[in-house]
Amino acid sequence: METLQLLLQGLSTALTPINVLMATIGVILGAIIGALPGIGSATGVAVLLPITYGMNPITAVILLAGVYYGAMYGGSISAILINAPGDPAAVMTSLDGHPLAQQGRAGHAFTVASGSSFIGGTFGIIMLTFLAPSLARWALNFGPPEYFALMVMGLTTLTGLAGDSPIKGLISTFFGLMLAMVGLDIVSGVGRYTYGVLELLDGIDFLPVVMGLFGVAEVLAGMESMAYGEMITSKVGLRNMFPKAREFFSLWKAWIRGAIIGFAIGVLPGAGATMASFMAYATEKNFSRTPQRFGKGHLPGVAAPEAANNAASAGAMVPLLALGIPGSATTAVLLGAFMMYGLRPGPLLFAQRPDFAWAAIASMYVGNILLAIMIIVFIPLFVRVLLTPKNILMPLIIVITLVGTFSIRNNLIDVWIALIFGVIGYLFKKLKIPAAPLVLALVLGPLAEKTMRLSLMLSQGSFSIFFTRPIALVLMIAAFAALVIPIIIQLRASRSVKNGS
Amino acid sequence: MKRSRLLVLVISLVLVLSMLLVASGCGTQAEEPKEEEPQASEPAKEEEKETAAWPQKPIEMTVPYSPGGGSDRLGRFIVKVIEQNNLLPEPIQVVNKPGGSGSVGSTYVAQNPGDAYKILTFITGQMTAPMTGMGTYSWRDFTPIARLALDEFLLLVHKDSPYQSLEEVLEAAKQKPGEFTVGGTALGAEDNMVVGMLENAAGVDFNYIPFDSGGEVNTNLMGKQIDSGIFNPNEAIGAIESGDFRPLVVFREERLKDLPDVPTAKELGYDVTFQMFRGVVGPKDMPEEAVKTMQEVLKKVSEDADWQENYIKRNMLTSAYLPGEEFGAYMAKIEPGLIDVLKAIGVYKGK
Structure with a gap:
């Protein structure tokens, strides 16, 4: 097969010593960037860009791509250990990953996270290898109306995330949507709820909110019960490091669902890994026979979103390589890098520079293997962080979180936002209101609004545009189903409980 | 104890790495040769003497847009050329301050009048942002240093x-x-x-x-x-x-060299030309010495072969260096036209 031949040629380039070295450096840097709260892969790639100017373009892209998908692995490290997701795509990982760490099963959480990342990532790259051009063309069918329908579906799946009380889930969701209203109105150009604060014109960025709701709030809650020298857990013996093989492989369904959802969403320009991991988690919970175990340290709750966000980062390479279209902030930076190297990203990239495109893809196979091995080797080391007495660990978390928050835009206002949301997150914890729906609403809200407004501009104000286009219609129906099915399942479950008793 | 030593190692590693990353996030500084400056040739030394007063500390170049955008590429390429050719004795760092169509970063620099160490990448959109109600500082609140390039539509x-x-x-x-x-x-x-x-x-x-x-x-x-x-x-x-x-x-006076078959609007009978400028400014009352030196440096940047080949040509820009005052006069010249257009499309909220 021609594709395989090209891939093998790519592999022979990717496996030269210098390229393997660069892939290794890239994934290590990526994992660190991902683990540090605040600094995302987009900033990481932009910062490394000038260092790569003198390099061979293939080597340079291998390095930068390594940073990109390495960050997806790294994000889970801080999410599990200290409940401060390093990357918004890792928010869902913290929901079950951190409780696992508190139960002394951090090693299990890491093994599952990196195993799932590897499987999701590899699935994504295989799809990228064989289906990139046709998938990229398919993704083009998504115009503003389809994106709006997708966002609606994202918001309705939130009901599955609501935790114990649907009302509390809704409170969190609507609070998030309210916050999403802040910023410039895209049609009239009027600033809404900005109170003259220039920095709020672009809206409230979700990263500082995540830092506050998770990192800072975690510390505030931890201070309540802090005894001098106490640790989160003391169970870090080698026996507790790795889950039993049977337990690990029983997650295969979560991997498949997570990888498919992640890849499909990742291919769509603009949807991204954050939404992919949310959707995968919600789907997993909806499919689960034991949804009540989610949020309390359930392994599928780590497996699905990790498989999804890595599949999504591979998916985002599809429109970039096949059409020259950036699907995420990081691929936009990569696109700029391509031009710097004298490449002309566009539909002809595969034809004009097959060596380049295929070496980049092949290096992703190599990088994923490197990452999985590296993380598993280092698990015993990561887990030791939990042995840090809380009175030392907590201030460290605050410092790292706030420094990371500042670095997002080099702006102090983001630090204030993180602190304010730290207090809000603490109140949420006390009131048992889930924080994840707020974050998702804040991510999806502005996108939903923008795509709806753009759709209505395209249709001259007619709402029929959402129901006359086939993909939009299907998504709208799916959104409705996502709202209704959990309720039916719940009703049926309660009935069978009654019958049983 | 072995365990605690490991712990200290992990913690210090994390801290050091986070500091490093944040430092580099604040401004990229590729490891460039710094020791070799004294060995520069004699005439260069004399030049250095003349301008020795500025800069005496690192210069901060604010890019008011996100990493990866057009302004970010401009800023980082300027830094790259300056460092490759040792055009300045002190390092120059890029700091991204995105928000409000460039007005967050513009405001940050404008709020430091007289500062000789804060410069800003400046494009047409930053000139028009305050006219549409975003930010309060007009282009007149900055010291023009140099225009470098024009982009087409x-x-x-x-x-x-x-x-x-x-x-x-x-x-x-x-x-x-x-x-x-x-x-x-x-x-x-x-x-x-x-x-x-x-x-x-x-x-x-x-x-x-x-x-x-x-x-x-x-x-x-x-x-x-x-x-x-x-x-x-x-x-x-x-x-x-x-x-x-x-x-x-x-929308340009003449056809593009790379796309010779594409007609200009003028040829077709519609007098529409629009070019977007990319340049560098400093805050108001920036010391004259600093402006002069920076102008010279940017002139050298715009004449650099690497710049012409890998920045201008690859991005299909027109190289268009204009030093400070002429850059200011250019902005004054295009201002009325921009206001008219903004009024026509209904977003003008100017004073």
Whole structure:
């Protein structure tokens, strides 16, 4: 097969010593960037860009791509250990990953996270290898109306995330949507709820909110019960490091669902890994026979979103390589890098520079293997962080979180936002209101609004545009189903409980 | 104890790494040779003496847009050329301060009048942002240092589009006023202004769709969600070469060297030319010495072979160096025209 031949040629380039070295450096840097709260892969790639100017373009892209998908692995490290997701795509990982760490099963959480990342990532790259051009063309069918329908579906799946009380889930969701209203109105150009604060014109960025709701709030809650020298857990013996093989492989369904959802969403320009991991988690919970175990340290709750966000980062390479279209902030930076190297990203990239495109893809196979091995080797080391007495660990978390928050835009206002949301997150914890729906609403809200407004501009104000286009219609129906099915399942479950008793 | 030693190691590693990353996040500083400056040739030494007073500490170059955008590329390329050629004795760092169509970063620099160590990348959009109500500092609140390049605008349709020429597009727009869609970046952005000028000149009414970025316009035109799109040449060249997009017109005095078959709007009888400038400014009352030195440095940057080949040519820009005062005069000259266009498209909120 021609594709395989090209891939093998790519592999022979990717496996030269210098390229393997660069892939290794890239994934290590990526994992660190991902683990540090605040600094995302987009900033990481932009910062490394000038260092790569003198390099061979293939080597340079291998390095930068390594940073990109390495960050997806790294994000889970801080999410599990200290409940401060390093990357918004890792928010869902913290929901079950951190409780696992508190139960002394951090090693299990890491093994599952990196195993799932590897499987999701590899699935994504295989799809990228064989289906990139046709998938990229398919993704083009998504115009503003389809994106709006997708966002609606994202918001309705939130009901599955609501935790114990649907009302509390809704409170969190609507609070998030309210916050999403802040910023410039895209049609009239009027600033809404900005109170003259220039920095709020672009809206409230979700990263500082995540830092506050998770990192800072975690510390505030931890201070309540802090005894001098106490640790989160003391169970870090080698026996507790790795889950039993049977337990690990029983997650295969979560991997498949997570990888498919992640890849499909990742291919769509603009949807991204954050939404992919949310959707995968919600789907997993909806499919689960034991949804009540989610949020309390359930392994599928780590497996699905990790498989999804890595599949999504591979998916985002599809429109970039096949059409020259950036699907995420990081691929936009990569696109700029391509031009710097004298490449002309566009539909002809595969034809004009097959060596380049295929070496980049092949290096992703190599990088994923490197990452999985590296993380598993280092698990015993990561887990030791939990042995840090809380009175030392907590201030460290605050410092790292706030420094990371500042670095997002080099702006102090983001630090204030993180602190304010730290207090809000603490109140949420006390009131048992889930924080994840707020974050998702804040991510999806502005996108939903923008795509709806753009759709209505395209249709001259007619709402029929959402129901006359086939993909939009299907998504709208799916959104409705996502709202209704959990309720039916719940009703049926309660009935069978009654019958049983 | 072994365990605690390991712990200390992990913690200090994390801390050091986070500091490193944050430091580099604040400004990239590739490891460049720093020790070799004294060995520079004799005339260079004399030059150094003359300008020895400035700079005496690192210079901070604010890029008021996100990493990866056009201004970010400008800023980082300037730094690269300066460092490669040792044009300044002190390092220069890029700091991204995005927000409010560039006004967050502009405001940050404008609030430090007289500061000789804060400079700012400056483009047409930052000049017009305060006119549309974003930010309070006008371009007159800055010290112009140098203009470096001009960027062009193209109107493109999809290859499957029935429209073969600008005339056909205008005819279609005339028949259905307000329905022919043109995709561009944000409301009041340069793309919007070009569309507004064309509407005025041709007496038509387009349906301008404000996306967030050139990448999004690209996606939506490729997916045939919109009838046409406004692009900078470098955003679309890949898709033009592959034949997916058909360029109809360029809004410039002469045709582009790389796209000699694309007519200018002027040739077709519509007097619409619009170019976007990219330059560097400092805060108000920036010391004259600093302005002079920086001007010289940027002049050398604009004449550098690497700059011409890998920045100007690859991004399909026009190299257009103008030193400080002339840059200021240029902005004064284009200002009334910009205000007229902003008024015409209904976003002018100026004083």
